[in-house]
Every structure is written in C-alpha cells, then in structure tokens.
Amino acid sequence: MPDYDEFLERIFKILKPFTKPGVMLNKDSELVTQLGLTSLQVMELIEQLEDHFDISIPLNILPDIRTVHDLATQLERLEH
C-alpha cells in the first residue's frame, strides 16, 4: 500500500509539467487558485494517479481537496 509520501511524490511528478515558471510547487500549493489547473487538468491529474497506483478515485473526495497535501491525504485514506 502506498503511503502519504509516495502519493505526494507522484503528485509532484505529474504536476511538474503543468506548473508555470516562477510558481513554487510544494505540498501547500493550491491546485486551482495557485497552480491554475483547469477542471479538465484536475481530472487528468486524477486519471494519471489512478493509472499509476491502479486505484479508482471517487469524485466524492474532490470538494475536500484544495492543496497537494489535501489530495495526498485523501488518497492515503482511500487506501486504508
């Protein structure tokens, strides 16, 4: 079972190409307001995580996710 750090590392890896120059990417980065992800890009991020970890991420968790940390925390909860 992947843990929080593994989820975090993978999220950073996927987000890197989406991150605009000059924008700092860390676990407190807000996906929409700071990194500027569109709703389609958020779904692409979710799909890539699903493929990598062979999991399904329910849409129900999305309202609770603002930051990279929130996403990693929710994924860890799904797994346990």
Added chain:
Amino acid sequence: MSLFDKFQPLIDVRAELERAGVMPFGAVTEKILSPTEAIVEGQRVILAGTNNYLGLTFEPECVQAAQQALAEQGTGTTGSRMANGTFAGHIALEEELAAFFAKQHCIVFSTGYAATMGLASTLAGPGDVIVLDADSHASLYDGVRLSGAEIVRFRHNDAADLEKRLRRLGKRSANTLIVVEGIYSMLGDQAPLADIVEVKNRHGGLLLVDEAHSLGMLGEHGRGVAEAAGVEDAVDFTVGTFSKSLGAIGGYCVSDHAELQAIRFAIRSYIFTASPSPSVIASTRVALRLMQERPQLRERLWENAQRLYDGLKSLGFKLSPQVSPVVAVTIEDRDWAIACWSRLLRRGAYVNLVMPPASPTSDSLLRCSVSAAHTPEQIDRILEAFASLGTADTQAAK
C-alpha cells in the same frame, strides 16, 4: 469575500461577449418559421442547432392533437403525478412507450432533465457505487452527485477502462450502477454498448443508458443505440426525452424491472414538480406514433447527416470520427470560435457554440444538429456559411 465572488469568471466572459457585441448563449429566436428556419437576432437563418432531429415540431397532426387537448383539458395539470397530475393521457403515453420499447414498465417525467437526473439520483444511494462515462451529460452528473453513492468515472467510451474500475471494486461491483449514453450530445459519438454489456455481464451491476440523442435514429424500430447493438435485454433502465426527436418536452424511463413502479415514488424530480401539460402529452403521443409509421424520416436524417459531415470534412474542418445527426466542428481557439459563430449567423446558419467546460476537451465546438426536415439545399447553404469562414488551415493561422 462575497457570495458572488465565485461567479466572477462567468461575469468576465459575459462582459467580454457583450463588448464584442455577440451573445451566443440565449440568442433570441424572434420568429420561428418552420422546423428548419427562423429569424434569430434579426437574421433569417437555417436552424442547424436545434436537436429537432425528425422535424416534427410543426407536424399538423401533432399540432392538432395539442390544440384539441388544450381546448378539452386546459393549459396545465397544476399538480404532481403523485397528487392530481396524473391524467389518462399520461398513463396512455406510458403504456405506448413501454410497448414501443418492448419493456414492461415506463415512467413519464416533465422534462428529460428530470428523468435522467431523477433516475441517476435515486437508483443508487449511500454505500452503493456509480460508475459513469466521463463525458456524461450534466443531468447525469447532477443526479449522481445527489445520490450519496460513491462516484467513479471511467474514460469516455472505453469499455476496458470500465472493466478496470469494476475489477477494482471487487464484490462491490454487483452493487454498482453503470451509467452511459447512447449518442453523446456534444460530439455525436456512439457508446460501444456491446462491449459495455460484455463487461457488465462479467462483473455484475445494473446498466442505465441515456438515449436522449438516439431515440428515433438507430435500430430497426428507432429505439436507439441499444437496439442497433442488439443488447436491449441487457439494459436495465433506458432514459430519454421528448424534446428532441419527438418535438415537445418531457422525459421517460423504461425498464423490465418491476421495482420501477415503486421506485417512481422515490424519485424527487417526479414527485415534486407538476406533471406535463395535456397538450404536450397529446403531441408527444402522436409524434411517437408518426416516428414508428415513418421510418423514411430516419433515412432522410442520416442522408442529411452524411451530407453535412462529408461537406464539412471536405472543407477541412476537424470533426468527430463518427458520422451522426450531431456534427461537431472543433475549434481550438475560443475567440475564433465565438467569431465563427457570429459570422455563421450573419451568413444564415444558426449552430450551437459550446465552450469549455461544457465541451468535453479544452477546445470549443461549433455544434450542428441535423434534421430530417432539412432539404439537401438547406444543408448546402449551411455548408456555404461554413465555407465562408475559411479552411481549417486559415483558422489555425488566425
């Protein structure tokens, strides 16, 4: 912070369109002349974005039935189906739809939205799982969100991805509602229903198919994609609308599950709204009969779809891969898409402008829908309007 802050992006887009003197969303039809022509925003146009697939909106028999119902039964039922709003016509239409689909049970709703949202929000609940196609209509998304079930998306039209999702659920897959459409409303592509049914048969669960855009178009009897794919028996719930091929407004669900008759009393969008007006029911019943009596409407529709698709393709536009009565032209640049929509209107063609997030990708769409009532000459005039925009290459350069 204000309640209105979240609407700022919408407010900005609206202001931008106003400054440009274009308002594609809610363009006013000042006078409707026929199923295929109208005066829109002061322009006489060919209507190529109305979902009036069989062109039955002005059919004399439908109009006459509606007028008679209006005179005999009044303007509205003023009540819910569960209270005073069930008239003999509602029951007759439910029986006629069930017979048409060769299913045991039917519920008639006041709108297609109420039907799809109602079923999607009611069939599964907390503890259950809904697995839906990523490109599903907003009414289905709204419904599943209300359900309280766990919601999982699978990649659009990808039965292998659906299988992956069901496999991950393990035993819970038997407790799952699978939600797909027949023809998808934005790009006009069809669900691979035979493949989806195979996956369902392997993993269990119930299958709901929204045939809103495929009723009257596909299959020997015009029952939709499930009939064309020969998998109607494997579809647990079919939902759809009267507002497209039947030229009115309203929705339905048909099923062989006897539970549907009790489930109707759990569907909030069925209970807490007034039932369809008698005139709407009357015209829908006639349209349903005419749709069965006139298979030539279906043939003409597909001829027109092919003519428009081929014409746009030869003009160099980027189209969805499948020929369909919904023909969507993809335009990458949003501002250019808005300009094209406006130019098309001035050149005498009304189409739908679809921008993200309503479009399934980050591209915008000039979405055309074809009618059996279009003449080949009208299709050619729509093509002439598109030709005046320039080719795909020149668009890319703009």
